[in-house]
Amino acid sequence: MATVRAAITQVAWTGEQESMVARHEELAREAAAGGVRVIGFQELFTGPYVGAVQDQRYYHNAEPIPGPTVERFQRLAKQLGLVMILPIHEVAAQGEYYNAAAVVDADGSLLGRYRKHHIPQLPSFWEKFYFRPGNLGYPVFDTAVGRVGVYICYDRHFPEGWRELGLGGAQLVFNPSAAKPGLSNRLWEIEQPAAAAANQYFVAANNRIGQETGEFGADAPRFYGSSYFVDPRGNVVGEVASDDKEELVVRDLDLDEITRARDDWQFYRDRRPETYQRTALG
Numbered sequence: 001m002a003t004v005r006a007a008i009t010q011v012a013w014t015g016e017q018e019s020m021v022a023r024h025e026e027l028a029r030e031a032a033a034g035g036v037r038v039i040g041f042q043e044l045f046t047g048p049y050v051g052a053v054q055d056q057r058y059y060h061n062a063e064p065i066p067g068p069t070v071e072r073f074q075r076l077a078k079q080l081g082l083v084m085i086l087p088i089h090e091v092a093a094q095g096e097y098y099n100a101a102a103v104v105d106a107d108g109s110l111l112g113r114y115r116k117h118h119i120p121q122l123p124s125f126w127e128k129f130y131f132r133p134g135n136l137g138y139p140v141f142d143t144a145v146g147r148v149g150v151y152i153c154y155d156r157h158f159p160e161g162w163r164e165l166g167l168g169g170a171q172l173v174f175n176p177s178a179a180k181p182g183l184s185n186r187l188w189e190i191e192q193p194a195a196a197a198a199n200q201y202f203v204a205a206n207n208r209i210g211q212e213t214g215e216f217g218a219d220a221p222r223f224y225g226s227s228y229f230v231d232p233r234g235n236v237v238g239e240v241a242s243d244d245k246e247e248l249v250v251r252d253l254d255l256d257e258i259t260r261a262r263d264d265w266q267f268y269r270d271r272r273p274e275t276y277q278r279t280a281l282g
Contacts, residue, residue, distance in 0.1 A: 004145045006172065006202075007031040007039040007250045010225045010241055012210035013048045017061070020046055021069060025076060027248050032080035036250055037106070038145045040085035040174035042208050043153050044099065047089065049178045049208060049223070051120075052216040054129040062091035065113050070102045078108025083143045085150060087176045089130070090115070099131045099152055101176065106144035114139060114150035118158050124180065124221040127154070140168035146255055153177040156191050156205075159198070160279065166199030166268075171255055175205045180221035188226060197234030200261040200268075202253050204229050209244055229253065232261035 009027050014020045024041055031039050044050065046069055050058040063069060070086055077084045083106050090100035090113070099116040115134030119127045138161055140149045149170035155161055156175055165173050173195075179188055192205040206227035212220040225244060229237040229251045241247045262268060273280075 002255065004038060004172075004253050004255060005034070005036045005250060006145075006204060006229065006253055007036040007248055008174070008176075008204045008206035008227050008229070009039070009041050009045070009248055010206055010209050010227045011042060011045070011246050012208070013212045013215065015214055017046050021072070025073075028073075028076055028080060028082060028084065031248060031250065032082050034250060036082065038083035038085075038143065038148070038172070040176060040204050040206060041087055042206050043087050043176040043178045044089055045087055045176075048212045048215045049221070050089065050130055051125045051127045051178070052212065052219050052221060054126045058089075058130065059091075059097065062089040062097050064092070065090050065100060065102045066110055070104070070110065073102075074104050074108045074110060077104045077106060081106045081144075083145050083148070085148070085174045085176070087150075087152060097131055098134065099127065100134075101150045101152060101174070103141045103143070103148060103150065105141075111141040111143065112136075112139055114152070116152040116155055117161060118154045120154045124219065125154075138164035138168060140165060140170045146171040149173040151175050153179070156195070157187065159195065162195040162199055166201060170199075170201050171258055172202045172204065172253065175203055177205065177207045178221075178223055179207050181224055185224070188224075192228075193230045193234040193236065196230045196232055198267065200232040200258055200265065202229060202231055202237075202255075202258070206249065209242075209246065232258050 149165035208223035211222040
């Protein structure tokens with residue numbers, strides 16, 4: 001294997017979708033110019049975090065996969081030779097919406113999508129109003145940089161999906177999120193490192209920044225950034241990003257560390273899936 005330079009974004013809502021898309025295009029170009037080979041954007045990167053309120057007009061933010069935004073970034077991915085993870089509000093059929101992420105390879109091909117499985121319904125996070133639970137399983141995509149998985153925001157509280165991605169051969173899992181201060185802070189610090197260590201792969205965890213008061217007023221949660229990468233032993237790679245500034249977080253990931261960690265710890269060898277009856281039965 002080899003060392004892969006990877007990037008994640010944390011960007012504040014600009015107030016309209018076209019400038020949000022254009023800003024991420026700029027960040028992708030900046031990343032590629034710096035040698036990055038794979039980049040993951042934040043949750044619902046083209047728009048505001050719609051879960052802040054329950055309002056049907058935000059259904060119109062959704063678009064198909066493939067669709068205009070994904071196709072736009074497919075062309076850019078091919079131009080830059082960059083693998084891209086594109087989390088967007090997906091419409092699959094009339095009235096059928098998902099919190100999803102398209103995965104585009106470095107040659108511009110659309111490899112597929114992941115749909116968020118676990119959908120919260122809490123104050124400021126009214127996602128069941130907008131999204132159906134994911135129904136495409138836990139795919140792992142063969143990309144130009146290795147085997148990549150996606151697990152979106154609230155999903156991270158559920159260890160079963162992390163393990164599904166590990167059993168699928170994931171080497172790097174992107175976890176785009178929209179998290180606000182409060183109960184989530186401690187979980188943000190421990191969950192992704194714990195998942196990376198339990199499953200021995202890299203995790204890229206990025207969070208939105210800012211408070212979208214221009215869109216939602218007092219109902220807008222404040223997102224605290226603090227994006228980071230973590231290695232297969234649960235160590236944060238480099239520094240954690242700021243909690244209030246736009247950043248392109250770039251790190252070099254030694255994929256050989258996956259094999260070393262798995263050889264040392266042997267969790268996959270010593271699993272006993274035939275005994276996990278409650279997990280299997282729900």
